[in-house]
Amino acid sequence: MTRPAALLATALVVLTLPLAGRGAAEDRAKDPERYKAKLIGVPFIYYSPETKLAFGGGGVFNFRAGRHKEESRTSTVWAYASYNLARQFNVLVRPEIYLRSNDIYLQANIRWERSPQLFFGVGNDRPAAAEESFTPKILTIQLAAKHRIFRSLFAGLQYDFESLAMEKVEPGGVLDTARLVASEGGVYSGFGFSLNWDTRDAVLFPRQGVFAELTADSYGTLMASDASYSSLRLDVRKYVTVGPDRVLALQVYLHSTGGDVPFDRLALLGGESLMRGYYKGRFRDKGLIVLQGEYRQFVTERIGFAGFAGLADVFPGFRDFEVRRLKYSLGGGLRYVVNARDGTAVRLDVAWGQASFGVYLTAKEAF
16 A cells, blocks of 8 residues: 555544544434535655655545435545655545436546556566566546446446656666566556446445446557557455354456556556555566455444455466466454444555565455
8 A cells, every 4th residue: 555545544543533432323313414424634744764754635535425315325535645755746536426326326546646666577476586666657547437227237438548657767677678568658548348236235344245347448549549458357246244243255356458568557466455465566467366255343333353365366368377376365454444324444454475465554445
């Protein structure tokens, strides 16, 4: 997770600790206020040798749209911005909005950042010693709109845009000499469609139901893209209530790309959602398969814990996939609910992989 988001999550916990005695029962007792919009916003400031003095702010806005709020799902807008004296910055705005009694779903992901990252090469056997750093400046704009077509089935269209400027690479490194797609930057633009089946009982913290999503995107010169490639994703999640305040969450995730895929748009293993314990992009290739499971339990209305495990690997094509190469992830963490009414939570996870380790402080569940 990025440092600004981690500090934002920390601040959300600290500023909402006085609310820990207020429960859902109290929210229900104040019925006129039950579905009132809630905004939690905080500033932050920090210092590290890498970033120097840094400062910013952000928060989360929860609301229910429409007149029949008791029937509407919770809409959310996440946002934060930070800047430091090393001229690094990160700005994120991510709205997820449900309209017309959940028949319409609108989503956007807008990010502008300049921050150092690590690259280990392409393939499922890249050693940690292959690590090299690079500094990109990236503007990403992703827009999606979906409409219910039958019961729990949704269909929609989406647009994806990225402007990538490579400001710094390691001399003599792979990004400097191998001439990978996008190693010198570029503009990538594409359209796609999606199909969703969604029977979850809630969005932010589901306790039962199924979420399945198939997305397909195409990028090319007709969309003013510097590279022509395609992307196909399948994300299937199952939530099972196994006791009071106890949930078992399962996920199967597939990502396949084809064509001249930019190196930063390949299927990436690792990060705060897919195979925690690995740096995001520690392994990357044209294909990825992930199997994950997580047990979640609350011990009070606002405090809970989770244990999780996963298996995954990347590969150039599905016929190159080998079970013996699967990589594992194990870990656990704590949960703190900052908005008991809607289930908005922050999480602290610690995870291990094969010769790797990660700590994640962020908002929302991994899946």
